[in-house]
Amino acid sequence: MHPKNPKKRQADFQVIARWVxxxxxxxxxxxxxxxxxEYLKQTKGVYGVGVDIDFDKILSCVKRGVPVYQGDxxxxxxxxxxxxxxxVIFSRTVEQFDAPDATLREGLRVGKRVTVGFVNHGFxxxxxxxxxxxxxxxxxxxxxxxxxxxxxxxxxxxxxxxxCQIKEISIGKRVYLAGDWRSEGTLFPNLLAGYxxxxxxxxx
Amino acid sequence: MNDSEQTAQISxxxxxxxxxxxxxxxxEPFHFESxxxxxxxxxxxxxxxxxxxxxxxxxxxxxxxxxDHHCAGVYSMDERKPGWWNFMIGPGKPINTSEYFVICSNAxxxxxxxxxxxxxxxxxxxxxxxxxxxxxVRDMVRAQSxxxxxxxxxxxxxxxxxxxxxxxxxQWAIDYPDRVGRYIALACAARHNAQTIAFNDTGRQAIIxxxxxxxxxxxAENGPDQGLAVARMMAHITYLSDxxxxxxxxxxxxxxxxxxxxxxxxxxxxxxxxxxxFVTRFxxxxxxxxxxxxxxxxxxxxESLDDTLSxxxxxxxxxxxxxxxxxxxxxxxxxxxxxxxxxxxxxxAELAMDYGHDSFLVRAPKLYDLIRRFLHx
Numbered sequence: 092m093h094p095k096n097p098k099k100r101q102a103d104f105q106v107i108a109r110w111v112x113x114x115x116x117x118x119x120x121x122x123x124x125x126x127x128x129e130y131l132k133q134t135k136g137v138y139g140v141g142v143d144i145d146f147d148k149i150l151s152c153v154k155r156g157v158p159v160y161q162g163d164x165x166x167x168x169x170x171x172x173x174x175x176x177x178x179v180i181f182s183r184t185v186e187q188f189d190a191p192d193a194t195l196r197e198g199l200r201v202g203k204r205v206t207v208g209f210v211n212h213g214f215x216x217x218x219x220x221x222x223x224x225x226x227x228x229x230x231x232x233x234x235x236x237x238x239x240x241x242x243x244x245x246x247x248x249x250x251x252x253x254x255c256q257i258k259e260i261s262i263g264k265r266v267y268l269a270g271d272w273r274s275e276g277t278l279f280p281n282l283l284a285g286y287x288x289x290x291x292x293x294x295x
Numbered sequence: 296m297n298d299s300e301q302t303a304q305i306s307x308x309x310x311x312x313x314x315x316x317x318x319x320x321x322x323e324p325f326h327f328e329s330x331x332x333x334x335x336x337x338x339x340x341x342x343x344x345x346x347x348x349x350x351x352x353x354x355x356x357x358x359x360x361x362x363d364h365h366c367a368g369v370y371s372m373d374e375r376k377p378g379w380w381n382f383m384i385g386p387g388k389p390i391n392t393s394e395y396f397v398i399c400s401n402a403x404x405x406x407x408x409x410x411x412x413x414x415x416x417x418x419x420x421x422x423x424x425x426x427x428x429x430x431x432v433r434d435m436v437r438a439q440s441x442x443x444x445x446x447x448x449x450x451x452x453x454x455x456x457x458x459x460x461x462x463x464x465x466q467w468a469i470d471y472p473d474r475v476g477r478y479i480a481l482a483c484a485a486r487h488n489a490q491t492i493a494f495n496d497t498g499r500q501a502i503i504x505x506x507x508x509x510x511x512x513x514x515a516e517n518g519p520d521q522g523l524a525v526a527r528m529m530a531h532i533t534y535l536s537d538x539x540x541x542x543x544x545x546x547x548x549x550x551x552x553x554x555x556x557x558x559x560x561x562x563x564x565x566x567x568x569x570x571x572x573f574v575t576r577f578x579x580x581x582x583x584x585x586x587x588x589x590x591x592x593x594x595x596x597x598e599s600l601d602d603t604l605s606x607x608x609x610x611x612x613x614x615x616x617x618x619x620x621x622x623x624x625x626x627x628x629x630x631x632x633x634x635x636x637x638x639x640x641x642x643x644a645e646l647a648m649d650y651g652h653d654s655f656l657v658r659a660p661k662l663y664d665l666i667r668r669f670l671h672x
Contacts (some may be wrong), residue, residue, distance in 0.1 A: 116638065138638055140635055146644060146645070146646065146647075146661060149642070149644045149665075150644075150661075150664055150665055150668060152642070153612065153642055153644070153665060153668045153669050153672060154668045154671075154672060155672075156672045158610075158635070158639075158640050158641055158642050159642045159643075159644075160628075160631055160632075160635065160642065160643045161643055161644045161645045162628060162643065162645070166628075167632070170629075170632040170635075170636070171632075171635075171636060172636065175636060
């Protein structure tokens with residue numbers, strides 16, 4: 092499967108790189124082929140560790156020279172002490188967790204900061220596809236039909252911000268990308284943002 | 296950046312062909328970690344490929360408990376069975392001998408030509424037997440380091456090993472951080488769990504309670520053969536998996552069983568053959584010494600795993616196998632978890648294979664790909 096638009100696949104790279112400090116310790120949960128970590132290593136000199144469940148992804152990380160751990164995200168998080176990493180990254184992975192709240196909180200324990208990037212399912216096109224056509228959005232990043240995809244638990248910008256408020260998770264920075272996942276905007280994000288990236292920290 | 300993956304470059308695969316072993320002999324006394332010494336050290340080893348001018352392309356292979364220095368090639372063209380890791384080592388193979396100089400030595404304490412309980416004490420002219428000092432994995436590695444010195448190699452490109460070899464690999468990374476470029480440990484453990492110690496001791500008891508053992512002072516003709524064969528049969532089961540055994544044998548029977556306790560099932564025949572053939576190639580006292588060294592190996596001591604691994608500098612790769620119930624994935628994972636806690640460059644991969652602990656010895660393209668890439672990164 093070759094992405095038609097690798098830029099879209101790497102939508103959050105520049106934003107995350109902007110937030111990461113030089114030489115930080117970064118844990119990327121659901122790191123895929125290790126492209127983000129390789130990028131952060133090259134641009135920011137981070138000590139980055141990836142986690143993924145799929146052996147072929149691990150192979151790619153090894154080839155890139157990215158330290159990687161094949162296994163379950165929750166198990167890996169449990170093995171680290173508090174604040175073991177400067178930053179824990181969840182890039183398009185929160186939707187796939189069995190218990191997103193528990194995993195995000197573990198992320199906030201292990202990382203001093205947490206970065207979450209996700210597709211906004213409140214984006215008008217995603218709504219339209221559901222409302223008018225009765226179908227979910229298929230794009231370059233999610234090219235597979237439902238029967239060939241991992242189970243996902245889609246959510247919107249509004250839902251995520253509600254969650255952070257209820258659970259007293261402080262949102263440091265946020266960036267909304269438009270439908271092309273490139274240009275940044277702030278107007279009516281729940282309707283107009285195609286992709287959202289948050290920089291979080293525990294409030295306490 | 297392109298996220299698409301190029302398939303690993305695979306040059307034409309070839310065989311290392313006919314090989315010969317060599318002996319490294321040091322006439323300096325060798326002192327053991329737990330006390331005691333032997334007046335000279337002997338390690339039998341093989342090498343494949345060529346050491347480059349910079350002497351920086353050497354890879355040390357560490358074998359498992361009952362393995363030996365013969366890991367690739369054949370001794371003659373009539374030999375049907377090549378070295379134990381011939382799939383892995385050769386021109387164009389994952390451990391590419393066109394590129395790397397590969398060294399494998401019979402472990403200290405072994406019985407295939409290296410100093411061990413069965414070798415002759417030059418001071419008495421008799422076998423050491425139980426006078427051989429208590430052995431540790433650290434001793435094995437220090438003996439190997441003397442061999443590496445003798446070859447003029449300062450720093451190894453990589454140290455690679457499975458099972459006991461994996462433990463040696465870690466010991467290398469811990470004891471000689473400046474001499475290890477990277478390391479790969481397969482089907483490994485930071486220490487034996489109670490079940491593994493239990494199996495080992497049952498094997499040792501089978502040997503020690505065999506009247507032929509004679510407190511270790513047996514002769515080649517009258518050794519504890521039955522005990523050693525039973526120890527091997529039992530250990531062999533722990534190297535496989537239930538699924539693997541079922542797949543290979545199921546309840547297949549032999550037609551020839553006449554007496555009640557004759558060989559009736561194929562799996563019985565297989566195991567008895569494994570036991571008998573082991574007796575012809577392995578020394579009972581070596582088996583006792585080596586299994587004891589493994590049971591005592593403990594990277595969690597004296598302080599903690601994190602403390603023991605804190606001085607490691609080389610990048611490491613640990614590979615676990617899902618069906619391995621002797622050195623289960625969890626024991627492999629904890630090594631990498633510790634290294635990552637310490638901020639080291641370490642990776643963990645897990646392969647779903649049905650061959651149990653022995654999975655690393657089986658033809659496995661995914662494992663080849665992983666090792667090839669890690670050696671090249």
